[in-house]
Amino acid sequence: MKTILCEEPNRLVMTETERPVLREGEALVKIKRIGICGTDLHAYKGNQPYFTYPRILGHELSGEIVDIQDNETDLTCGDLVTVMPYRYCGTCVACRQGKTNCCTSLNVLGVHEDGGMREYMAVPTNLLLKADGLTPEQAAIVECLCIGAHAVRRASIVPGEYVLVIGAGPIGLGVMKFAKLAGAKVIALDINEDRLDYCKQWVPADYVVGAKNDPAAKIKEITQGDYPTVVLDATGNVSSMEQAAQYVAHTGRLIYVGLVKSRISFDDPDFHKRELSILSSRNATREDFEYVMESIRSGSIDTDSFITHRVDLDHMIDTYESWLKPESGVIKAMVQLD
Incomplete structure (x- = not known):
């Protein structure tokens, strides 16, 4: 064969x-x-x-x-x-x-x-x-989308929360979609403007932010100064993953979805003063597969x-x-x- x-x-x-x-x-x-x-x-x-x-x-x-x-x-x-x-x-x-x-x-x-x-x-x-x-x-x-569904489940999103998703590749898009289905106000952050336009249509993301234009200031403005209570990084990029903590609200959750062949470091005083929860998300379970398939069958996903x-x-x-x-x-x- x-x-x-x-x-x-x-x-x-x-x-x-x-x-x-x-x-x-x-x-x-x-x-x-x-x-x-x-x-x-x-x-x-x-x-x-x-x-x-x-x-x-x-x-x-x-x-x-x-x-x-x-x-x-x-x-x-x-x-x-x-x-x-x-x-x-x-x-x-x-x-x-x-x-x-x-x-x-x-x-x-x-x-x-x-x-x-x-x-x-x-x-x-x-x-x-x-x-x-x-x-x-x-x-x-299904498997690709399950990565996002599992990450959103790890994030324990509450309806109405501001959720920032960094990276608008296939995994990031899945994260955004299932965060949206969970009732979040979704903010998409990426360097590619065409991909951000797609986020508006496909998710649809509530807000899009270009990575080249002082994203921290824009995200702060969107959230009325609070910053998002949930941030999910789906880039698999060391620089992005190390900077992601700066976007998280005090007491918020940071979930690393992307995997990188490197060490990740961040400022400990900043981490402690916010009492951040940092989580990893790996693969998916049968429960995620069943949820994703049902979401496709119902027409919730284009x-x-x-x-x-x-x-x-x-x-x-x-x-x-x-x-x-x-x-x-x-x-x-x-x-x-x-």
Whole structure:
């Protein structure tokens, strides 16, 4: 079967691999769509933590079950499914609390082990969710949107709060959307004016702030001098993450959604005087997947404009490098296998 392998940073190759043989508890999934994530792009450039080469990328996946062993689920051949790409142990301290997203031995498909940038993949049935009522493209962006949904759940947003989201990439947009659905007054901060215009339309964000124009002053004005009680940074940029605390109200919460391969530091007196709560948000849980799928089914999320670029598997390698360029206007790129 056709498989795209990231052999080393900046090198993708098309190769042939054997179709997987099912093990107990698995289903054979014919991959239909692969969403391209910042994690994939960072891995390609050699900037992704927890990553080793060579690796088959791809963790935003939808597919059709074509073979499945006897199991206790309601999954059957022919089902369209979305893949929850977080292989967890189920017994560690995190899993026992239902926080499978940060299992102590977590393996993420396409990161720690081979993912879905291939025609077929064997997936444990406990990582598959029926995508009834969704298209293959919608099912493939569920995982991306779940990152935002989980971060918003971590933030414990109260309706009416000012919530600042830094970074208007696909993850940041998901954070904004679910903050808006939670009743927040959403402020979008980004360096890209075109992306801010999209935030106004798609979220829709209540306020947009350009990063080049004294954003602290503008955010202070919007919040009548208080600053936002919740700030979520979805940039994965060291400088942005270190500056994010300056935008948080006294007693507020700062949630780091983006991941960076570096240390983060901030001024301790400023941190203490505000009695800030600083949280990380990692991956998502089945609860988040179910919530996101229901939000798509209900029409709360416009998936059509979110997916901006499409390519088939045979032409993906030639196109991949262009998605790294800001001028390409990519929000979400999608690889099609049928």
